[in-house]
Amino acid sequence: MPLKIIFMGTPEFAVPSLRAVSAAGHSVVAAYTQPPRPSGRRGLRPVPSPVQREAERLGIQVRTPISLKSDDEQSAFGAVGADVAVVVAYGLLLPAGVLAGTRLGALNAHASLLPRWRGAAPIQRAVMAGDRETGVMVMKMEEGLDTGPVALTRRVAIGALDTAGDVHDRLSMLAGPLLVEALARLEAGTLVLEPQRSEGLTYASKIDKRESRVDWTLPAIEVHNRIRGLSPAPGAWCEMTATGRTERIRLLRSAPCSGTGHPGEIIDDRLTIACGEGAVALRELQRAGGKPVNAEEFLRGARIGKGDSLA
Numbered sequence: 582m583p584l585k586i587i588f589m590g591t592p593e594f595a596v597p598s599l600r601a602v603s604a605a606g607h608s609v610v611a612a613y614t615q616p617p618r619p620s621g622r623r624g625l626r627p628v629p630s631p632v633q634r635e636a637e638r639l640g641i642q643v644r645t646p647i648s649l650k651s652d653d654e655q656s657a658f659g660a661v662g663a664d665v666a667v668v669v670a671y672g673l674l675l676p677a678g679v680l681a682g683t684r685l686g687a688l689n690a691h692a693s694l695l696p697r698w699r700g701a702a703p704i705q706r707a708v709m710a711g712d713r714e715t716g717v718m719v720m721k722m723e724e725g726l727d728t729g730p731v732a733l734t735r736r737v738a739i740g741a742l743d744t745a746g747d748v749h750d751r752l753s754m755l756a757g758p759l760l761v762e763a764l765a766r767l768e769a770g771t772l773v774l775e776p777q778r779s780e781g782l783t784y785a786s787k788i789d790k791r792e793s794r795v796d797w798t799l800p801a802i803e804v805h806n807r808i809r810g811l812s813p814a815p816g817a818w819c820e821m822t823a824t825g826r827t828e829r830i831r832l833l834r835s836a837p838c839s840g841t842g843h844p845g846e847i848i849d850d851r852l853t854i855a856c857g858e859g860a861v862a863l864r865e866l867q868r869a870g871g872k873p874v875n876a877e878e879f880l881r882g883a884r885i886g887k888g889d890s891l892a
Contacts, residue, residue, distance in 0.1 A: 584768055587663040587683065588641070589613040593631040594753045595669035598690060601757025602667055603639055607764060611661050612636035615672050616645040649679050658682040665767065667760055668722060677724055687722040688763055689729070690756040692749075693785065694718065694736065696777045699727035700785035704752065705745045707785075709810030711802065713739055715748060717755045719763040721774055726784075730774035732763050742836060744812040788815060795819045797844035797891065801837040801859030808835045808861070816867070819845075820892045821885060830891070833873055834865035845890045852876040854891060 584607045588599050591614045603609050614636070617627035629637075636643050646654050655678035666687035668675070680687055693703035694716045700706075707715045716736040720729040735755045739748055766772035788811065795804060795817050811817045816831040842848040842855030852863045867873045868883070880886065 583607045584664040585610055587611045587661055587666045589666055589671040590632045590669040591615045591630045591672045592670050596631050596635045597753050598669045598757040598760055599635055601761050605761045609641050612641045612643050614645055616647055650676055655679055680722055689720055689722045690760050691718050691727055692752045696782040698783055698785040701787045703785040704749050705788055705810050708745045709806050711806050715739055717752050717759055719759050730776050732772050732774050733759050735759055744809040746813045793817055798857040801856040801861050804856050805835050805837045805861050808832045828869055831867040835861045835863050838862050845892055847887055847889050850887055
């Protein structure tokens with residue numbers, strides 16, 4: 582008998598999972614997502630989340646509470662009478678009253694190889710740390726932060742030049758089928774849960790805006806990992822001064838390479854930048870108000886070159 586499901590998610594990452602669960606023949610009776618947020622310039626009307634837009638397209642009832650802490654919200658959640666909640670990047674902690682508000686609890690698709698990178702920014706932190714592998718795990722949720730027992734895992738390699746955006750897209754497409762498999766086993770009573778390992782625990786804290794500015798005095802591999810780990814958002818950045826004007830430049834793709842010079846110095850005609858140790862070749866950049874471009878196109882319009890510096 583198909584399961585009665587509450588889906589809980591917010592960003593684009595969760596949309597393929599919502600589609601997969603809905604298409605698997607289960608009854609998605611409600612979608613919980615964060616409330617619409619203002620987007621763009623001040624004064625623009627709030628924009629619904631990607632999950633809200635997709636749920637409405639699928640004809641699923643949408644609920645957008647600011648918090649789930651109140652007794653009223655928890656009672657409303659339980660009143661749905663769902664068999665299970667499916668959670669993918671919802672963005673709010675689930676209190677005990679919500680976790681107990683369905684017959685079979687809550688399953689979460691988390692974008693890391695737990696217990697490594699519990700928390701808010703697992704994909705970005707994995708890439709920033711230079712990890713060579715990550716994955717998606719489906720776990721049963723507990724009150725702790727990503728502490729629950731794991732049911733299923735899919736692993737993916739992180740390439741040396743992959744950005745967080747590249748990894749995000751691959752994991753997003755893996756999460757849906759993995760959740761569908763977990764739900765099928767849950768429905769059949771064959772879902773096996775294993776406690777997380779006790780070793781290798783790390784936390785993926787939210788990205789602080791102060792982390793986004795590039796420090797050229799760091800070794801090239803650290804600068805490279807920072808650039809790709811923050812790409813496409815929020816984007817690592819530095820300052821460029823050309824023709825007496827200073828502007829902020831977003832750095833989106835790079836590659837570590839050999840080279841020497843003062844940290845931040847452009848050491849060739851291809852936009853290779855000296856670091857504390859070694860250098861990085863900048864491959865994709867974005868000026869304020871512009872679109873992402875490759876290094877060659879950037880240099881044609883930026884009026885900087887060998888011997889100039891980025892700060």
